[in-house]
Amino acid sequence: MTTVLDELRQSLHGCMQESEQVIFLGEDVLDPYGGAFKAARGLSTAYPARVITTPVSEAGIVGIGVGMALRGLRPVVEIMFGDFLTLAADQLINHAAKLRWMSNDQVQVPLVVRTPMGGRRGYGPTHSQTLEKHFLGVPGLRVVAVCDLDDPGGLLRSAIMEDDDPVLFVEHKLLYPAAVQSLHDLGEFDGHRSGTRYPVYSIRVVGAPNPVLTLAAYGHMTDLARKALLRLAYEHEIFGELVIFTQLSPVDPAPLLESVSRTRRLLTVEEASVAAGWGAELVAIAAERFGPDLRAGRVGARQMPVPAAGPLEEAVLPGVEDILRAALNLGVATSSR
């Protein structure tokens, strides 16, 4: 079994090997520790001159990454917990994202900022958040989220080696130990991948009739959405299509609209609270196109911080039951045969 963490780690090694321009910076990233979530394990041993352990200075190291990128390097900055991105927000929003455009394309910033996000590890309110929604819609900043499907390492490689603009690369903590699911071996599902650099996947239950509902998800939520898709099919004879995004911002409306044009029902699934979130943007895009023909809903966390105690955390974060309930509330009739 290959885990998402294995793939990400191998991808980092591969990028360092592929190009001398790739520099890795972060807190506690040297061996034998290899970073808080071990994505960098082995990296400093293999590339001691290009792996830099830094002081606890999230704004500083993202800014240093911007500076290195301006001078032709391809820096990868690890932020230990996504919650700490707030400290680097100025560097991402006012510097990384703007420099290329503001300079009238005289410079570019090929920077990747990688960070783990998400809850269900009991870390409490400031180490369990899903904060990427605050970085969506920033002109010039791409937000990408890995999931357990297909090729997580390839997704990271695309961001590091092929993208000349800044990428915020989000990794949900629960994905690290998860097995990578091959698109060709999804068991109860058929999967399809778009041809874009940051792919969009669509997933259906094998042999299911035409979908009557579009689920949209990313990151770890794709796992919960797949489980919900199966239960909707087997327990309720409601057949849906799950559209999985790896690029969260800017949103590519085409695959979303294509699916919703067939289903006219959209349910978005995210781990953050839904207020002003990713799902809100998708629903708005669909509503602009389909107007009164659209039925839509959003699933996300309750509008409160993420608590530490297990039962409390479970009550706040969205689960499979929440997805099922929301899907059934969309007034979906049993799929026609």
Added chain:
Amino acid sequence: MPTSAADFELYRQMQRIRRFEETVLEAFPRGEFYGTTHTYVGQEANAVGVLSGIADGDVVVSNHRCHGHFLAYGGSMDALAAELMGRQTGVCGGRSGSQHIQWKDFYANGILGGTLPLAVGMALSEKRAGLGRVVIAFLGDGTLGEGITYESLNMAALWGLPVAFILEDNRYAQTTPLRLNLAGEMAGRFTAFGIPLVEADTTDVLEIQAIGEKAISHVRSGAGPFATILHTYRFAPHSKGDDTRDPAEVAHYRERDPLPLQGRRLDEATRRDVEKIVETEVEEAFRRAAGAPPADPSRLTEPLSGYA
């Protein structure tokens, strides 16, 4: 005594900045520019003195008060005037305005302190590249209030990077005087990180040039970062109409105006020639900028083109 070429050039550069900035302040009320501006009147000797020592390929990182740095760096006066006037021929085609100038190895941004880690990152790149290039990073006394300043100083010193920090203390952060902003000593903020420094209270461009040369040769030698604290004064408001300082205080500092100080080193006829040459250059720059086509909205592109 005949005027030396070096004295001539230092005076000419300072005069270019002075007259450019004064023209901006005169013309602003006529609505010829967009947004706001932060002029460098009074501080000219700093940029001209320090940047006279840079080499091709060296990086200059500037702040909101960037016109003087840009002109001393060698930036085009025409393009700067055009940028302020929102013309296609502006340094950044009208996208950046007064305080986000980018050209060659010159980078300015209006977020105080936000540019300092960029300067450190560029110095890290240059150290790795090993071509002997250095980074000159300007900051003001106001930026000492930003936490990112200290993250940047720490890493620059920790990694021995070729960056010279040029702190221009003009004694006010916008309208607030130092005594309401700053505890402790300025120098201590650098020495705490083991960064050597020179501190000077002067408007003499020759003295500043010597200090700048020391700073640049230190960082170019690979000895790590160096700091320069230049106590100075701006004669004009922070931006346009926001001057709350006692006019008597401004008049006091005007007595040490860096331009007459350097002008006295030129013979009278030469000094007049310089002023005439600069006057023509500034007039022409603004005239050409005014005649250039306005920035064209149809040329606006979205960043991150496409979804690929």
